[in-house]
Amino acid sequence: MTNRKTLITTFGFLGLCLLIWFIPSSKIQVFSILADAQALQEVSPKIFFPNKSLGKDKLVNAQMKFGFKLFSTLARQNSEQNIAVSPVSLALALSMLYNGASGTTRQEMSDVLGIKGVNLNAFNHANKTLEKSLDTNDYRGQLTIANSLWTRQGFSFRYQFLKANQEYYQAQITNLNFESSESVGIINRWVKDKTLGKIPQIIEQISNEDVLFLVNAIYFKGVWQIEFDPHLTTQQPFYLSNDRVIKFPLMSREGKYRYFETSDFQAVSLPYTGERFSLEIFLPRPDKNLKDLVSQLTVGQWKKWMGQFREQQGKLKLPRFSLSNEIDMEKALISLGMSTIFEQSSANFSKLTSRQVYVNRMKHKTLVEINEKGTQSAVTSSIRARMTSLFLPEEQFTMIVNRPFLCTIRDHKTNAIIFIGVVRKPN
Missing domain, CATH: 3.30.497.10 (Antithrombin, subunit I, domain 2)
Incomplete structure (x- = not known):
């Protein structure tokens, strides 16, 4: 042979x-x-x-x-x-x-x-x-x-x-x-x-x-545990990293979220029905970049971030997108x-x-x-942590996800990360 x-x-x-x-x-x-x-x-x-x-x-x-x-x-x-x-x-x-x-x-x-x-x-x-x-x-x-x-x-x-x-x-x-x-x-x-x-x-x-x-x-x-109202989804500017601006549908909802912010970014956690799974969005400040945020990802830093989420009243605008x-x-x-x-x-x-x-x-x-109803996904595969100062959020926060961001889907029962991604240009 x-x-x-x-x-x-x-x-x-x-x-x-x-x-x-x-x-x-x-x-x-x-x-x-x-x-x-x-x-x-x-x-x-x-x-x-x-x-x-x-x-x-x-x-x-x-x-x-x-x-x-x-x-x-x-x-x-x-x-x-x-x-x-x-x-x-x-x-x-x-x-x-x-x-x-x-x-x-x-x-x-x-x-x-x-x-x-x-x-x-x-x-x-x-x-x-x-x-x-x-x-x-x-x-x-x-x-x-x-x-x-x-x-x-x-x-x-x-x-x-x-x-x-x-x-x-x-x-x-x-x-x-x-x-x-x-x-x-x-x-x-x-x-x-x-x-x-x-x-x-x-x-x-x-x-x-x-x-x-x-x-x-x-x-x-x-x-979603609480769905977005599709009637509130509107075309709004999304600012790309190369200084270009595109129009993109942003969903909108106001209510209580698990939220925290630092001098580098804002973060919000959106629970799915039953609260076993959640979507986390990490949005760099306008004067910060996504690369620096990603460079902070370590197990220790991640666990610290997960412990900083607190329930907070706020307004959220999030792209409706596929990745x-x-x-x-x-x-x-x-x-x-x-x-x-x-x-x-x-x-x-x-x-x-x-x-x-x-x-x-x-x-x-x-x-x-990701859309107004929730999330659907299918799959067929040492970084230095930088300390940041934790801000106490105001009584109500506003988070408009209109620039490149980091997102994850995690399982609260096992703490496993099912999905992690960066969205530089939503589709």
């Missing part, structure tokens, strides 16, 4: 992450996708695992640290674009892949993911617990997570790798005839179904080198120190297969929609 390169492809969405593996010197492509809801048979070799344990809370902190570092890197590398990232989707996809890594590849992944020295079984168990805690579909909103592995018929994978992904990540494992033209449609239909139609397609074709697609799909939908992008993750991950997974001759995934494979591509695709 002729040697073929092995490719892994991963798609991550606020909802979807996909990995595709290819053969000797095969490639792995990784795609991460986020969609935001509308506001309405081999024997595994003996493996040694360190003894350091990991609980759900520590895992959330590790994901948060990884997410902030990756997001800040992407924001610097794409300084003129809107950026949207789902830390949960990206971390889950890489966690599934981590079960197949060895040697330097595994070490680099553990360093970047913030799990150095952690027992692999404990790591997988913490991910399983977090997934179970995040999954919800009731009056409080909908957040669903689904994982899958699509394997090439005739290609052998380590039993332990498949077992771990099935046991801890509830991954659906399907052995497909990749030579059949129907395989692309089968995978895309799974993605479309898991993102409720928000992401209809993740792959266009399957090459002869593709041996595995690893997919993480996340779908979120939340309805959609598709980002290649290789450059950002390499800059963080995860480079070997992309190297054809050096990548070590010996716990995934006995063949030589590497990650050829990693993409993160996001779709977020």
Whole structure:
């Protein structure tokens, strides 16, 4: 049999992450996708695992640290674009892949993911617990997570790798005839179904080198606890960073919000029905810039900010917008120190297969929609903190989001950040 390169492809969405593996010197492509809801048979070799344990809370902190570092890197590398990232989707996809890594590849992944020295079984168990805690579909909103592995018929994978992904990540494992033209449609239909139609397609074709697609799909939908009145939405100026001004629909509402402000920015938290999930908006002062705000993102600074929100009467104007992008993750991950997974001759995934494979591509695709009813999203992936002075807000605040801003969606039950993005030009 002729040697073929092995490719892994991963798609991550606020909802979807996909990995595709290819053969000797095969490639792995990784795609991460986020969609935001509308506001309405081999024997595994003996493996040694360190003894350091990991609980759900520590895992959330590790994901948060990884997410902030990756997001800040992407924001610097794409300084003129809107950026949207789902830390949960990206971390889950890489966690599934981590079960197949060895040697330097595994070490680099553990360093970047913030799990150095952690027992692999404990790591997988913490991910399983977090997934179970995040999954919800009731009056409080909908957040669903689904994982899958699509394997090439005739290609052998380590039993332990498949077992771990099935046991801890509830991954659906399907052995497909990749030579059949129907395989692309089968995978895309799974993605479309898991993102409720928000992401209809993740792959266009399957090459002869593709041996595995690893997919993480996340779908979120939340309805505002108090909706905006569409009759109050009006076209107003939005000031871009290049001194251009565009007209854009701004929603308007007056009431009580969780709010705080500093000398650098204003921040408001908008709860979804049930108050389990919320959207946070961070608006830099007119004389400040978004880059400096993003540079402050660390786990410690984030927790401090979350503790400063207080209920306050105010007037809010917020763009009605959708945020959609598709980002290649290789450059950002390499800059963080995860480079070997992309190297054809050096990548070590010996716990995934006995063949030589590497990650050829990693993409993160996001779709977020914010309107008068709520948010809908789907996904198919150390920064220095600067202290600022906290102002005591006046009896009533006014916050007009008419310039570039930072936004997040977080889960109050687990403290996980489902989505983080910068909006430089609303669409």
